[in-house]
Amino acid sequence: MGATVIVVFLVVVYIIKKTIIIVPEQSVYIKERLGVLNGVLKSGFYFMIPFVDQIRYRQNLKEQTIDIDPQVCITKDNVSVEVDGVLYLKVIDGEKASYGIDNFMLATTQLAQTTLRSEIGKLIFDNLLSERDEINGRVVSNIDRATDPWGIKVTRYEIRNITPPKQILIEMENQMKSERERRAEITISQGEKESRVNHSVGERQESINISEGEKIRLVNEADGRAQEITLISNATAKGLQLISEAISKKGGKEAVSLQITQEYLDALGQILKTSKTTVVPETLANIGGVFEGLSKITTKIPQVGE
Numbered sequence: 001m002g003a004t005v006i007v008v009f010l011v012v013v014y015i016i017k018k019t020i021i022i023v024p025e026q027s028v029y030i031k032e033r034l035g036v037l038n039g040v041l042k043s044g045f046y047f048m049i050p051f052v053d054q055i056r057y058r059q060n061l062k063e064q065t066i067d068i069d070p071q072v073c074i075t076k077d078n079v080s081v082e083v084d085g086v087l088y089l090k091v092i093d094g095e096k097a098s099y100g101i102d103n104f105m106l107a108t109t110q111l112a113q114t115t116l117r118s119e120i121g122k123l124i125f126d127n128l129l130s131e132r133d134e135i136n137g138r139v140v141s142n143i144d145r146a147t148d149p150w151g152i153k154v155t156r157y158e159i160r161n162i163t164p165p166k167q168i169l170i171e172m173e174n175q176m177k178s179e180r181e182r183r184a185e186i187t188i189s190q191g192e193k194e195s196r197v198n199h200s201v202g203e204r205q206e207s208i209n210i211s212e213g214e215k216i217r218l219v220n221e222a223d224g225r226a227q228e229i230t231l232i233s234n235a236t237a238k239g240l241q242l243i244s245e246a247i248s249k250k251g252g253k254e255a256v257s258l259q260i261t262q263e264y265l266d267a268l269g270q271i272l273k274t275s276k277t278t279v280v281p282e283t284l285a286n287i288g289g290v291f292e293g294l295s296k297i298t299t300k301i302p303q304v305g306e
Contacts, residue, residue: 018050028094030057040095057098063090063155066109070161073117079125082163087112088155089147096151104150108143112157115142125164132159 022045023029029041033053041055048054070084089108091097101107119135119142120128128135136157144154164172 015050019048021046021048021055026061028059028061028091029055030059030094030098032056037095037099057094059091059094059097061091061094063088064105066105066112068109068112068116070163071113071117073120075120075123075125075128077124079168080165081120081125081128082161083116083120083159084161085112085116085157085159087143087157090153090155091151092153093151096149100150104147104152107150108147108152108154111143111146112139115139116157116159125168128162132162135159 021029021041023041023043025043027043030037031039031041031046031048031053032055033049038053066087066089068085068087070082072080073083074080087108091104097104116135116139119138123131123135136159139157140154143157147154
């Protein structure tokens with residue numbers, strides 16, 4: 001009796017489970033009735049006929065990721081590289097994803113690998129790394145067109161690693177090293193060039209400054225001499241004017257004559273004082289002749305005998 005109750009209970013639970021179905025959010029279920037498509041169930045609560053209706057496929061509408069395993073690809077210049085990546089896709093049409101292809105995940109993975117090999121084969125190795133974004137875009141475009149009948153939308157593809165052969169890596173490192181050395185030499189030579197240019201410019205500016213200073217000095221000296229000559233000439237002219245005015249006055253000529261006589265006697269006395277050899281006239285009468293000559297100017301003859 002107890003076993004019968006348990007069996008009945010289990011049968012009821014099984015029937016209820018087959019009768020009531022709950023579809024979660026971002027999911028879609030494909031229902032078949034006696035093996036024929038009977039509806040696409042979106043998120044919600046549904047009743048089904050036990051043993052007649054059944055859920056054939058359950059599709060996830062969220063964006064999904066597929067790891068693309070590493071594979072060897074050959075570039076246009078026959079360089080073998082190992083490439084792997086990540087593919088992002090989502091189910092747009094649950095019916096097509098269920099009946100359009102048997103396993104769309106596996107099919108999309110295979111399609112991504114073949115498309116990637118094709119795109120890499122169009123490029124030379126030197127352009128492979130620089131055109132990674134272009135490769136990703138072309139792979140997505142080609143896969144999306146191919147998977148459209150399956151109700152699949154490929155959103156993006158990202159190349160994760162590009163691994164060239166070991167020998168190629170060594171050559172790349174040597175090339176990068178030589179490139180760095182070349183850039184260092186160019187930088188050093190440019191620095192030396194700029195240093196020489198700056199030095200020559202400095203010397204040129206220094207020469208210009210020295211010549212400008214010498215020019216200013218010569219101009220200043222010339223101006224000073226010109227001013228000196230002007231002052232002396234003005235003073236001389238002033239002195240001559242004063243002498244002329246003094247001579248024209250009463251007694252001026254006599255004063256000039258006496259001044260000349262005094263300067264003559266002072267000069268003669270100075271000569272006699274400093275000279276070791278004294279030369280005098282043979283007679284005092286000659287000295288008198290001198291004073292007679294002066295008297296023609298002064299009209300006052302000094303008396304020698306007095």
